[in-house]
Amino acid sequence: MNYMPGTASLIEDIDKKHLVLLRDGRTLVGVLRSIDQFANLVLHQTLERIHVGQKYGDIPRGIFIVRGENVVLLGEIDLDKESTSSLQRVTIEEILEELRQEQEVKSRAEKLKIQVFKERGLMLPYPDTLDEY
Structure with a gap:
């Protein structure tokens, strides 16, 4: 097998099923159809997979283009x-x-944490008005 630098090494992976984790936390599962020098991907028959505990569900997304930096x-x-x-x-x-x-559970825990810090006279490094956005 010859060494290919950069994204050229992914040429062997075309037409195979892949899992892609994105910067925003989403998980995609699809067949890799194309890739370029910037690692931009084209996925076919893509599913967005959502995990919660020991359960998961798939949302069909079809053809998906992913920018390499993500x-x-x-x-x-x-x-x-x-x-x-x-x-x-x-x-789904x-x-x-x-x-x-x-x-919802995480949000309640975060609000409780902020309240406890305020009661002790401490300020968190981020504003507690995140819910307004």
Whole structure:
């Protein structure tokens, strides 16, 4: 096997199923169809995968173009191991409800943390008015 520098090494991965973790925290699963010198990706049959605890749900997104600077992680999915995952697949509605509940719990915990800090006369390095945005 010859060494190819930079994104040229991904040419061997074209037409294979990949998982892409984006800078904003989203996870995409799709077939890599194209790549350029800037690591921009074209994914086909793309799913946005949402994980909450031991559950996950997939939202179909179709063809997806990802700007290279937004890619944190790119990896080929082993199709044999994918089918034996310990995670439980649920419907889109169920996973979105689970996600909403998880975010609500985190929000309450953050508000409590801010309140406790204020009671002790401490200021957090960020404003507590984030909910207004």
